[in-house]
Amino acid sequence: xxxxxxxxxxxxxxxxxxxxIVDALGREPSLAELGIFSxxxxxxxxxxxxxxxxxxxxxxxxxxxxxPGENAGAVDVGDGLAAVFKIESHNHPSFIEPxxxxxxxxxxxxxxxxxxxxxxxxxxxxxxxxxxxxxxVRRTFTGVVAGIAGYGNSIxxxxxxxxxxxxxxxxGNPLVxxxxxxxxxxxxxxxxxxxxxxxxxxxxxxxxxxxxxHGATMASAEFDETSSEKRPAVQVGDPFMEKLLxxxxxxxxxxxxxxxxxxxxxxxxxxSTCEMGWRGRAGIExxxxxxxxxxxxxxxxxxxxxxxxxRMLLVVKKGREREIEQIFEKWDLHAVQIxxxxxxxxxxxxxxxxxxxxxxxxxxxDGAPVYRRPMQAPAYLDGVRHLAFEALSAGAPGEVFRALLxxxxxxxRRWVYRQYDHMVRTNTVVVPGxxxxxxxxxxxxxxxxLSVDCNARFVYLDPFAGAxxxxxxxxxxxxxxxxxxxxxxxxxxxxxxxxxxxxxxFAQAVAGIGAACRALxxxxxxxxxxxxxxxxxxxxxxxxxxxxxxxxxDAAKVVRRAFQAEGDAVLLLGTSRAELGGSExxxxxxxxxxxxxxxxxxxxxxxxxxxxxxxxAQGLVRSxxxxxxxxxxxxxxxxxxxxxxxxxxxxxxxxLPAAGFEVVGxxxxxxxxxxxxxxxxxxxxxxxxxxxxxxxxxxVIGRVGGSRIxxxxxxxxxxxEALDDAQRLWDGALERELEPASATP
Amino acid sequence: xxxxVIVFPGSNxxxxxxxxxxxxxxxxxELVWHKDTSLxxxxxxxxxxxxxxxxxxRTGAIARFSPVMREVERxxxxxxxxxxxxxxxxxxxxxxxxxxxxxxxxxLKYQCEQVHVKVxxxxxxxxxxxxxxxxxxxxxxxxxxxxxxxxxxxxxxERKRQVVFRxxxxxxxxxxxxxxxxxxxxxxxxxSEGRNVVGLMPHPERACELALGSADGLVLFESxxxxxAESSRVAR
Numbered sequence: 002x003x004x005x006x007x008x009x010x011x012x013x014x015x016x017x018x019x020x021x022i023v024d025a026l027g028r029e030p031s032l033a034e035l036g037i038f039s040x041x042x043x044x045x046x047x048x049x050x051x052x053x054x055x056x057x058x059x060x061x062x063x064x065x066x067x068x069p070g071e072n073a074g075a076v077d078v079g080d081g082l083a084a085v086f087k088i089e090s091h092n093h094p095s096f097i098e099p100x101x102x103x104x105x106x107x108x109x110x111x112x113x114x115x116x117x118x119x120x121x122x123x124x125x126x127x128x129x130x131x132x133x134x135x136x137x138v139r140r141t142f143t144g145v146v147a148g149i150a151g152y153g154n155s156i157x158x159x160x161x162x163x164x165x166x167x168x169x170x171x172x173g174n175p176l177v178x179x180x181x182x183x184x185x186x187x188x189x190x191x192x193x194x195x196x197x198x199x200x201x202x203x204x205x206x207x208x209x210x211x212x213x214x215h216g217a218t219m220a221s222a223e224f225d226e227t228s229s230e231k232r233p234a235v236q237v238g239d240p241f242m243e244k245l246l247x248x249x250x251x252x253x254x255x256x257x258x259x260x261x262x263x264x265x266x267x268x269x270x271x272x273s274t275c276e277m278g279w280r281g282r283a284g285i286e287x288x289x290x291x292x293x294x295x296x297x298x299x300x301x302x303x304x305x306x307x308x309x310x311x312r313m314l315l316v317v318k319k320g321r322e323r324e325i326e327q328i329f330e331k332w333d334l335h336a337v338q339i340x341x342x343x344x345x346x347x348x349x350x351x352x353x354x355x356x357x358x359x360x361x362x363x364x365x366x367d368g369a370p371v372y373r374r375p376m377q378a379p380a381y382l383d384g385v386r387h388l389a390f391e392a393l394s395a396g397a398p399g400e401v402f403r404a405l406l407x408x409x410x411x412x413x414r415r416w417v418y419r420q421y422d423h424m425v426r427t428n429t430v431v432v433p434g435x436x437x438x439x440x441x442x443x444x445x446x447x448x449x450x451l452s453v454d455c456n457a458r459f460v461y462l463d464p465f466a467g468a469x470x471x472x473x474x475x476x477x478x479x480x481x482x483x484x485x486x487x488x489x490x491x492x493x494x495x496x497x498x499x500x501x502x503x504x505x506x507f508a509q510a511v512a513g514i515g516a517a518c519r520a521l522x523x524x525x526x527x528x529x530x531x532x533x534x535x536x537x538x539x540x541x542x543x544x545x546x547x548x549x550x551x552x553x554x555d556a557a558k559v560v561r562r563a564f565q566a567e568g569d570a571v572l573l574l575g576t577s578r579a580e581l582g583g584s585e586x587x588x589x590x591x592x593x594x595x596x597x598x599x600x601x602x603x604x605x606x607x608x609x610x611x612x613x614x615x616x617x618a619q620g621l622v623r624s625x626x627x628x629x630x631x632x633x634x635x636x637x638x639x640x641x642x643x644x645x646x647x648x649x650x651x652x653x654x655x656x657l658p659a660a661g662f663e664v665v666g667x668x669x670x671x672x673x674x675x676x677x678x679x680x681x682x683x684x685x686x687x688x689x690x691x692x693x694x695x696x697x698x699x700x701v702i703g704r705v706g707g708s709r710i711x712x713x714x715x716x717x718x719x720x721x722e723a724l725d726d727a728q729r730l731w732d733g734a735l736e737r738e739l740e741p742a743s744a745t746p
Numbered sequence: 747x748x749x750x751v752i753v754f755p756g757s758n759x760x761x762x763x764x765x766x767x768x769x770x771x772x773x774x775x776e777l778v779w780h781k782d783t784s785l786x787x788x789x790x791x792x793x794x795x796x797x798x799x800x801x802x803x804r805t806g807a808i809a810r811f812s813p814v815m816r817e818v819e820r821x822x823x824x825x826x827x828x829x830x831x832x833x834x835x836x837x838x839x840x841x842x843x844x845x846x847x848x849x850x851x852x853x854l855k856y857q858c859e860q861v862h863v864k865v866x867x868x869x870x871x872x873x874x875x876x877x878x879x880x881x882x883x884x885x886x887x888x889x890x891x892x893x894x895x896x897x898x899x900x901x902x903x904e905r906k907r908q909v910v911f912r913x914x915x916x917x918x919x920x921x922x923x924x925x926x927x928x929x930x931x932x933x934x935x936x937x938s939e940g941r942n943v944v945g946l947m948p949h950p951e952r953a954c955e956l957a958l959g960s961a962d963g964l965v966l967f968e969s970x971x972x973x974x975a976e977s978s979r980v981a982r
Contacts, residue, residue: 420858
């Protein structure tokens with residue numbers, strides 16, 4: 002072997018993998034080739050631990066135009082239009098350098114969308130942090146939010162929704178998952194394939210520097226106390242450059258001179274060349290000396306592995322070069338030919354004419370290692386599933402209610418989304434912080450409802466059930482707005498897959514997602530896996546985030562979560578079971594993540610979602626809001642806050658989990674498949690009839706009105722708060738945590 | 747009416763403005779690239795929001811040197827209607843077509859939210875359809891919208907009634923509590939001495955349809971439509 006063990010291990014290549022490399026090449030690799038293999042075979046690029054499981058997910062459906070395998074998935078949303086969307090993680094870079102890590106995460110997912118020929122129109126994000134009591138977490142939190150804002154605002158794509166969760170396990174390993182959606186004509190989606198021998202290969206966008214070298218490898222390893230030294234592996238974003246690239250690429254795509262295009266994301270020039278070649282069953286030959294460089298003395302190894310941002314690889318029809326060059330020149334961008342398409346299905350890299358790498362594309366893509374890693378149920382499960390109520394005191398309902406409203410997990414996200422431009426492009430029908438984000442599709446009467454969700458506590462307590470609940474919640478949120486869920490994307494954030502317990506969590510969660518998606522007829526059209534989310538051996542809560550896209554047939558009939566009119570009836574749809582396992586109540590009041598997650602009946606969930614979509618289309622509901630963290634009590638309060646209308650409700654007692662917990666279980670239990678809706682008195686009976694016909698339990702529990710939030714259980718008033726006071730607690734909670742000095746009391 | 751919407755590299759509200767003029771108002775709009783040296787016979791020039799040239803230097807500081815700005819200046823000096831929204835306002839300040847400068851918001855953060863704005867002058871082409879003191883609800887979305895000018899300049903602006911829009915509460919009262927970014931005298935927008943050049947930080951083009959939460963911004967576009975119709979009648 003020409004390389005010592007230390008060099009291999011610094012590349013994350015095992016001895017067995019090295020033997021496979023030699024086998025694939027029929028000789029020892031050069032250093033550049035070793036680097037190329039190491040990034041393409043990294044977990045981040047190859048999905049080597051996850052692939053066998055991901056293959057079990059449902060990925061087809063009547064609306065699916067593009068499933069997994071391209072830069073993003075696509076579904077038909079009517080009028081010949083496609084919604085192109087995907088979610089992706091940028092967890093590891095965001096811990097090391099919060100602002101740039103988050104910013105380049107936004108930049109990366111936007112490129113994935115416009116690469117498909119779609120104009121990006123909406124961003125969402127799903128974020129996880131440790132406790133805001135820790136200064137380092139506050140720094141990470143504010144940095145990540147500022148980074149998302151800095152990039153999204155500048156490029157002019159609205160951030161229309163998202164979710165944020167907190168748990169100590171994320172303290173050294175925050176999660177930053179970014180979702181982007183774009184609109185394209187269904188018949189004009191562009192694929193990232195290189196075809197046509199002799200067609201020129203172009204490099205456009207920012208120059209290549211030494212930033213981000215081995216970013217993909219970094220994202221495929223755990224963190225330890227030396228991780229902050231990896232800062233040079235984090236890229237620096239330039240949203241202005243990306244804005245120019247976006248406009249220039251969309252303009253170039255309107256010509257028919259473009260054959261294929263791919264962004265240089267993780268593994269940069271390496272992945273874009275070999276993957277485009279592989280998809281087109283062709284080869285690509287480039288000369289790195291032709292690559293625009295912003296630093297001197299860069300080696301072929303560095304150029305191939307750089308993850309400098311805002312770069313794209315284009316294959317252009319031979320003879321049409323000038324047309325494409327002129328478009329990029331208009332936008333002050335350089336389009337430089339660096340190579341051409343060949344017929345040998347290999348990636349050949351030259352440096353000033355001398356071959357430095359020559360590798361079959363297949364070895365780098367489909368031929369990458371696939372592992373069936375050992376799995377074992379974690380030992381922690383036996384302990385945490387048991388909930389010893391006898392050792393706890395339930396707490397006074399009013400106090401619990403106030404504590405929950407002010408807890409970071411529940412409190413208003415206004416401090417965050419106020420920093421995001423959520424209105425640019427003038428499509429935003431429902432702004433962030435109100436459940437699903439809704440954007441209209443200009444030129445049609447339709448709108449899209451978008452939601453990203455995951456309750457990681459549920460997944461921790463039962464990965465299979467928890468992942469199902471994540472699918473159900475994201476889909477339910479979309480249905481609440483009146484959107485028919487038509488497609489999903491997932492971002493699977495887990496610990497080190499080489500540990501059998503983590504691999505078991507992962508496999509269980511993927512199986513849960515598959516089962517739920519099949520039951521809800523919801524295809525997964527793509528996504529991302531982020532493993533090794535651990536610091537010093539401590540894994541994050543398993544967090545499979547689901548992003549769901551729903552079509553609202555008539556944008557004028559979008560349903561919001563806020564109560565709309567005094568005197569409207571409040572109804573609770575679904576079955577309450579006083580389930581407290583994994584609840585916000587247990588976490589906030591008792592500091593516990595224990596018990597079993599709520600029961601999920603997928604058939605009941607599907608019936609509920611169908612009812613919501615139909616009721617919205619018929620105008621039977623005036624508001625709809627999913628019951629999630631904090632149960633019915635917190636859900637009711639959130640329905641009151643947006644319009645300042647109070648409510649008075651009386652809940653039947655749910656089955657008691659333990660003596661003394663009946664009331665808190667009824668108020669704060671998080672049973673799945675429940676939605677709080679309001680309806681005009683004149684529509685009440687029609688809604689009850691529709692629920693009965695759909696087989697969805699529905700109960701009138703009270704009415705909208707007044708300036709108080711009043712909740713009774715079995716006729717006894719247990720919470721009676723002035724709406725203003727409750728809202729003040731909820732509104733200012735995040736700000737009080739983040740800016741203790743400047744916050745108003 | 748034909749509106750020239752100037753597109754700088756980094757503009758990002760040009761399509762929103764174009765949409766309002768074309769689809770909501772049913773008028774003509776043309777995107778004019780910043781390197782262009784003609785306004786293509788437009789009746790109105792609109793400088794849209796965004797981050798021209800990335801705003802990596804001072805906001806609007808590079809955009810003022812774009813070739814098209816010479817035409818915009820000529821157009822403005824001839825008394826024709828010019829409006830700069832958000833980043834477009836910042837460009838007008840840098841180009842010297844309006845006085846003053848922008849500081850970072852006093853929160854030191856980007857802020858995107860609905861605000862109330864009081865119309866203080868109805869004798870500009872962009873406010874002539876407003877009633878005096880009318881309160882409109884339109885969004886802001888900026889990190890550097892904290893308007894500042896030297897005290898004598900502000901006095902001058904007030905004396906000559908060049909303050910066109912002022913941040914206020916829903917009831918029209920003006921106080922520090924209704925000032926979202928720290929602007930001097932709650933100034934949200936001003937006009938030139940000739941009154942034909944108007945700049946404002948809030949985004950009227952984002953509030954032209956009830957489906958998006960407010961249609962209060964439409965009155966600015968209706969105003970200029972009327973202004974253009976009247977001036978062409980006079981010309982005839």
